[in-house]
Amino acid sequence: MNHRGRVSPGTAAPAEERSCSWLNPWVFLVSVLAIKTAFVTICLVQISELVNVTVSYAQYKTLLQNATEWRCVPSGPCDRKESWMCCLKGWKHFQNSCYYLSADKMSWAESERNCTGMGSHLVVINTKAEQEFLFNWAKGVVTNAYETKYYIGLTAYENGQWQWVDLTPYKKAATFWKPGEPNLLFAEKCAAIHIKGNTDTNTYSNWNNILCFTSCYRICELEVKFV
Structure with missing residues (x-):
């Protein structure tokens, strides 16, 4: 009776081993989860630090994917929020605007x-620097013509x-009329840059008022897109 009710030391060992073998996988699993959690946390911190640096490039890639006709150049350090300047293909960048010189002629209203129609407007000239940029660019394009008007x-x-389209x-102080212009305002009510050949040095005073139905080239202006 006593012999059958007693538990010998030899029978206790298997029960203890069974208990330990049941606990060990859970301890291992908890350890693995703790390590993975720490690793993920470290990765998230590092990724968040890189977001500000990469956001501009990501926006730039998105712009190119959505509108393949844009051309972008860096505008400054990559850690700036807006570090890419973009203009439409075929347009030229200067300061905060993009410019387009036409290859065909139209009246002022058609221009x-x-x-x-391209999301822009006929150019509005505000400074001498802008006037000089446009004049030199147009003069370089028009190499053989005796005179050209934009x-x-x-x-x-x-x-x-006089009123700008935008x-x-x-302001008279910010205009660049040729000597004696504008005149004949009862009929000539549209303004154009007047270039006399590619050797024309008259950079700052070359605007002329003309009949609005005259067929001329045109200069369109669009704000540069920052991304």
Whole structure:
């Protein structure tokens, strides 16, 4: 009786081994999960530190994927929020704008419609630097013509008062009329850059007012896109 009720030391060992073998996988699993959690946390911290550096490049890639006709150049250090400047293909960048010189001629109204159809407008010239850039660019394109005119976004349709297409206030101090221009305002109510051959040195005073139905080249302007 006593012999059958007693548990000998030899019978206790297998039970203990069974208990340990049941616990060990759970301890191992918890350890693995703890290590993986720490690893993921470290990775997330490192990734978050890289986000500010890579966001501009990601936006740049998205822009190229969505509009393959854009051309982008770096505008500054890569850690800046906006570090790429983009213009449409075939347009030229200067300061904060993109410019397009047409290869065909139209009236002033047709020229403005053509520019707005591309999401832009006839150029609005605000500074001497912009005027010089446009003049030198156009002069370099027109190499053989005796004289060439490019429409700009300036008209005197209303009461003979000059007005920019984007409603920028007209300031005489910021204009670049040729000597004696503008004249004949009762008829000639549209402005154009007037270039006399590629040797023309008259950089700052070459605007001319002309009849608005005259067929001329045009300069369109679009704000540069920052990404």
